[in-house]
Amino acid sequence: MSLTVIKATLKSGSFRQHKKNPKGNTLIYSRNHPTEKFVRIVVDSGIDKNTGKIVSQPSVSSVFININKHWRQIVSAHKGANLQGLITVVESKACSAAKCKHCGAKKFKAKSGNVVCANACWTKWSGNKKKTTQKTTQKTSEKKPQKNPPEIKAQKKTQKKSQKIIARAITANRQRKATKKLQEKWSINLQPGDLVTVEEFSKDNHKANDYSGKILGIVASVDSDSVYGNIKVQWTVNTSSLEEWELPKHAIEHRYNHSVSSWNRFKVISRKSDWVKA
Numbered sequence: 095m096s097l098t099v100i101k102a103t104l105k106s107g108s109f110r111q112h113k114k115n116p117k118g119n120t121l122i123y124s125r126n127h128p129t130e131k132f133v134r135i136v137v138d139s140g141i142d143k144n145t146g147k148i149v150s151q152p153s154v155s156s157v158f159i160n161i162n163k164h165w166r167q168i169v170s171a172h173k174g175a176n177l178q179g180l181i182t183v184v185e186s187k188a189c190s191a192a193k194c195k196h197c198g199a200k201k202f203k204a205k206s207g208n209v210v211c212a213n214a215c216w217t218k219w220s221g222n223k224k225k226t227t228q229k230t231t232q233k234t235s236e237k238k239p240q241k242n243p244p245e246i247k248a249q250k251k252t253q254k255k256s257q258k259i260i261a262r263a264i265t266a267n268r269q270r271k272a273t274k275k276l277q278e279k280w281s282i283n284l285q286p287g288d289l290v291t292v293e294e295f296s297k298d299n300h301k302a303n304d305y306s307g308k309i310l311g312i313v314a315s316v317d318s319d320s321v322y323g324n325i326k327v328q329w330t331v332n333t334s335s336l337e338e339w340e341l342p343k344h345a346i347e348h349r350y351n352h353s354v355s356s357w358n359r360f361k362v363i364s365r366k367s368d369w370v371k372a
């Protein structure tokens with residue numbers, strides 16, 4: 095496959111070049127999967143970063159970007175002469191890759207060899223084992239002769255019913271508390287024309303990194319109907335080490351309390367607008 099064909103295929107497929115290749119010296123490209131959420135198609139072009147010459151056949155794989163922004167490979171590398179063909183095969187394999195039945199994330203093969211949820215959602219189950227809801231059947235000392243039997247029966251029935259209702263309310267409340275603990279909703283007001291940069295926010299809510307002066311963009315559009323507050327930004331400057339896909343895209347972010355990493359978010363520089371925790 096010629097250099098021209100590889101480059102043309104990547105361009106027509108809207109692939110973006112990565113700044114880094116942690117595994118070698120060849121140029122890496124990626125883009126979102128056309129239909130699968132949080133899934134990217136990754137191409138190792140086989141083009142040497144320094145010489146610009148082909149040093150190996152292109153290979154294509156697919157990853158799921160998990161809740162902590164880590165890449166989990168869901169389709170292993172497919173190597174061959176026909177790049178477009180490889181992309182098509184890997185895309186369709188990514189579609190049919192197994193999903194976690196608990197949270198819907200794709201599954202991947204962990205170092206242990208086990209195929210597990212890419213979001214490691216089981217880690218948030220721990221300590222959440224349903225404490226066998228105490229049976230609220232108090233043994234009321236039954237002094238039979240005081241009341242006539244049908245009356246006792248009726249009373250017991252209402253008692254049981256109200257106990258059931260209370261137990262249900264307690265469970266619902268506990269579940270609500272658990273989800274509240276699990277998730278924080280952050281949002282920021284963004285308007286078209288806002289000048290933005292990026293800041294890294296640590297998992298314990300401290301500014302870990304400010305990219306002012308390294309990253310600059312102009313908000314092009316705001317989709318306020320979307321759940322995540324989808325934002326389109328015209329990025330004009332990026333001299334940071336962040337890749338294009340690592341730049342923020344949302345004005346609404348949900349953070350989970352089991353998140354282990356920091357997150358990159360918008361910072362407005364043309365006016366005062368800050369993130370607020372709902």
Ligand SMILES: [Zn+2]
Pocket residue numbers: 194195196197198199211212213214215216
């Ligand atoms: Zn899961």
